Amino acid sequence: MTQQAFWNRMADRYAAQPVADETAYQTKLAATRRLLRPDMELFEFGCGTGSTALIHAANVKHIRAVDFSERMIEIAKGKADQAGTKNVAFEVGSIENVDLAPESLDMVLGMSILHLLKNKEAAIAKVFRALKPGGYFITSTACLADMMPLIRYLAPLGNRLGLLPHLDVMTQPQLRSTMEAAGFAVEHEWLPNRKAAVFMIARKPV
Numbered sequence: 001m002t003q004q005a006f007w008n009r010m011a012d013r014y015a016a017q018p019v020a021d022e023t024a025y026q027t028k029l030a031a032t033r034r035l036l037r038p039d040m041e042l043f044e045f046g047c048g049t050g051s052t053a054l055i056h057a058a059n060v061k062h063i064r065a066v067d068f069s070e071r072m073i074e075i076a077k078g079k080a081d082q083a084g085t086k087n088v089a090f091e092v093g094s095i096e097n098v099d100l101a102p103e104s105l106d107m108v109l110g111m112s113i114l115h116l117l118k119n120k121e122a123a124i125a126k127v128f129r130a131l132k133p134g135g136y137f138i139t140s141t142a143c144l145a146d147m148m149p150l151i152r153y154l155a156p157l158g159n160r161l162g163l164l165p166h167l168d169v170m171t172q173p174q175l176r177s178t179m180e181a182a183g184f185a186v187e188h189e190w191l192p193n194r195k196a197a198v199f200m201i202a203r204k205p206v
């Protein structure tokens with residue numbers, strides 16, 4: 001099964017699920033919102049059913065949001081129509097293939113996505129190039145090696161059986177050094193609890 005097929009199959013269930021930790025989600029939204037300005041151009045990859053982009057839309061100029069699952073994007077577009085939100089462009093697309101103009105973006109969001117990529121280094125480098133100097137890269141990433149030590153062995157099997165997506169099993173220090181190696185300054189790092197994703201605000205130096 002392709003990764004897209006995995007996420008297409010998951011999409012309706014994903015849309016119906018409540019957020020796992022609503023307090024942590026609201027804290028991340030608030031930390032992001034504090035950095036937003038009405039003239040900002042945002043990009044989100046792995047946007048899923050669009051909830052986060054639709055929440056931030058009122059506080060920025062425009063958001064381009066991509067996900068490689070057609071079904072996720074179909075649901076996201078339906079939610080945008082229902083909310084009457086006009087400044088979010090949802091597109092089917094992968095972070096690997098999307099074109100991003102150099103130094104064109106004020107902020108990039110990558111929520112629950114970096115640990116799903118086969119080459120997170122390439123994605124992070126692409127985001128770095130596309131951000132304006134001083135731009136923000138905001139991420140929430142499951143550092144699975146810290147959360148479940150055995151996952152390193154179970155992930156490839158689970159993926160082969162179609163039970164798990166591809167998983168990049170990393171630690172929090174590995175994530176931080178990958179960001180720093182790409183040129184980012186990590187300004188804020190927050191682990192809500194031992195089993196949660198790491199929220200990170202990284203900035204491209206001015």
Ligand SMILES: C[S@@+](CC[C@H](N)C(=O)[O-])C[C@H]1O[C@@H](n2cnc3c(N)ncnc32)[C@H](O)[C@@H]1O
Nearest residue numbers: 007046047048067068069072093094095111112
């Ligand atoms: C765990 S969900 C997170 C969705 C959303 N960001 C959220 O926080 O609820 C991961 C999403 O990333 C998408 N995805 C995975 N790999 C991708 C890639 N290489 N390019 C674009 N989207 C991808 C999946 O289709 C899925 O919708």
